[in-house]
Amino acid sequence: MQIRHRLSILLSFLLILSFAVADAATPIPKAPEVNAKGYLVEDFNSGQPIAEKNANMRLEPASITKLMSAYVVFSEIRDGTLSLSDKVRISEKAWRTPGSRMFVEVDTQVSVADLIKGMIIQSGNDATVALAEQIAGSEDSFAALMNQHAKRLGMNDSHFVNSTGLPDKEHYTTAHDIAIISRALIKEFPEYYRWYSEKKFTYNNITQYNRNKLLWRDESVDGLKTGHTESAGFCLVTSADRDGMRLISVVLGTKSEEARADVSQALLNYGFRFFETHKLYDAGTKLTSTRVWKGASENVDLGLSDTLYVTIPRGEYKNLDASMQLHKQIIAPVNKDQALGDVVVRLGDKTVADKNLVALQSVAEGSFWQRIVDETLLYFE
Numbered sequence: 001m002q003i004r005h006r007l008s009i010l011l012s013f014l015l016i017l018s019f020a021v022a023d024a025a026t027p028i029p030k031a032p033e034v035n036a037k038g039y040l041v042e043d044f045n046s047g048q049p050i051a052e053k054n055a056n057m058r059l060e061p062a063s064i065t066k067l068m069s070a071y072v073v074f075s076e077i078r079d080g081t082l083s084l085s086d087k088v089r090i091s092e093k094a095w096r097t098p099g100s101r102m103f104v105e106v107d108t109q110v111s112v113a114d115l116i117k118g119m120i121i122q123s124g125n126d127a128t129v130a131l132a133e134q135i136a137g138s139e140d141s142f143a144a145l146m147n148q149h150a151k152r153l154g155m156n157d158s159h160f161v162n163s164t165g166l167p168d169k170e171h172y173t174t175a176h177d178i179a180i181i182s183r184a185l186i187k188e189f190p191e192y193y194r195w196y197s198e199k200k201f202t203y204n205n206i207t208q209y210n211r212n213k214l215l216w217r218d219e220s221v222d223g224l225k226t227g228h229t230e231s232a233g234f235c236l237v238t239s240a241d242r243d244g245m246r247l248i249s250v251v252l253g254t255k256s257e258e259a260r261a262d263v264s265q266a267l268l269n270y271g272f273r274f275f276e277t278h279k280l281y282d283a284g285t286k287l288t289s290t291r292v293w294k295g296a297s298e299n300v301d302l303g304l305s306d307t308l309y310v311t312i313p314r315g316e317y318k319n320l321d322a323s324m325q326l327h328k329q330i331i332a333p334v335n336k337d338q339a340l341g342d343v344v345v346r347l348g349d350k351t352v353a354d355k356n357l358v359a360l361q362s363v364a365e366g367s368f369w370q371r372i373v374d375e376t377l378l379y380f381e
Contacts, residue, residue: 028274028313034263037233037253040175041267043277044183044239044246046309048352050271058157058172059252062227063100063123064235065165065173067181068146068158069132073116074189075149076135084113086134093139094129099166102127103204114203116192121201122208123226125164132163139163155180167231175250182224182237182248196223196239213261214238218268224248226260236260240268247271277311280322280345280353284360288324290340292363293378294371295332301360302326302340310345310352321346324357329378334363 031041031051038054049055076082087109095106102124104110110130118127132142139162146160155177161168186193199216200209211226220240227235233253240247249267254260281287286301302324312320326341334340341357365371 032263032266032270034251034266035254035259036251036263038175039249039251039263039267040179041247041249041271042179043271043275043309043311044186044248045279045307046277046311046353047179047183048311050247050275050311051267052175055175055250056157058174060165060167060171060229060232061173061178061252062165062229062232062235063125064178064225064227064237064252065160065163065171066119066123066128066227067178067185067225067237068150068160068173069128069142069163070116070120070192071181071185071189072142072145072149073112073119073131073135074185074192077112077192078189082112082135084111084116086112088112088115088130088134090126090130091133094126094133097125097129097164097166099125099164101125102208103206104130105204117195117198117201118203120195120225121198121210122203123211125166128163150177150181153180153184165227165229165232167229175252178237178250178252179248182239182250185224186239186246193223196225197221211257212236212238213257214240214264217261218265221268226257228257234260236264238264238268240272242272245272245277274314275311276314276317277309278317280308280310281343283307286360287343287357288326290326290330292334293329293331294366294375295334295363296366296370297363300330300334300340300363302357303360304343304355305337305358306355308343308345308353308355312347312352316347319347320352326357332363332365334359336360336362 038057040052040055042049090104090108092106100123102118102122104126115127115131118124132139136142142163143160150158158173158177161171214221220242223239224237235252238249249264251263283306285303287303289299289301292300322345338359339356343355345353
């Protein structure tokens, strides 16, 4: 217990040294009352929710589905199985797909880059189906890929049966899961994310404008996607960056284009006004070390696998308290990235972060003599 107490004091001291003292705490009102079936606004870096309603309710995503479709397309490009310059033949099925259109023509050859822009900026169902067929042979097979990626990302309440978001009772997701795919797109594919901020795209002499009205209203907004069907209502996923703090807003099931924009703007303004995000520790940085018994080395350095961010009410920075809790009697061998404790960050009686402390290097089993010595010492612990 003395070790834990000293570590707690040390980590709290490091927090004080590492961060500037914040202003006085700002009173936090309730989140805005908004008319939507479900919504979520969260911080991009910490992943912490700021406000939510029915965030885990399964709802129709409409064309928000195309975020998942884009993730699969970008993954194929990253893996080298698809290129932006590849030409895609437009099938009759793609050409006939109902809903919003890029206006590609059957049997023409269109570049992957243009189809991606048609999918993102114009929300073209025809472009999306053409990409799905190019990658997987059929839209059904592409939907299977979508579900595989969704499962890997932890989107546990999502199921996709098509690439476009056309209504189907087995096609659903949640605001929480949409935030997961939004964060993944921004983090993994920054070179393609820029397309989500483009306001218009011209193809086949037809210019269409991005339906995300916040791209015109708020200069901090740089994405992401609109969606609408009669059954799903009007949906909007928004990402905005103000002074280095990025928020993601997911709004599902509003009554109109204007409503989805107004609701999203209200949630973003609330989040930026009343909350702040801080980076506490970088991934791979040594935070402490601990004794390893029966090992080739007596100590192992501990840190975090991922950079630790916290999102807290504005002005509460100075009240953060951090502590470390280490496993007892760590016995070699120890593998790199093995969890050997926890970092817990609290604000008052609320835990705002709880992350594993992991070994930053491996420790092999010690010699026979070292194991005998340590076994004797452990007997008196």
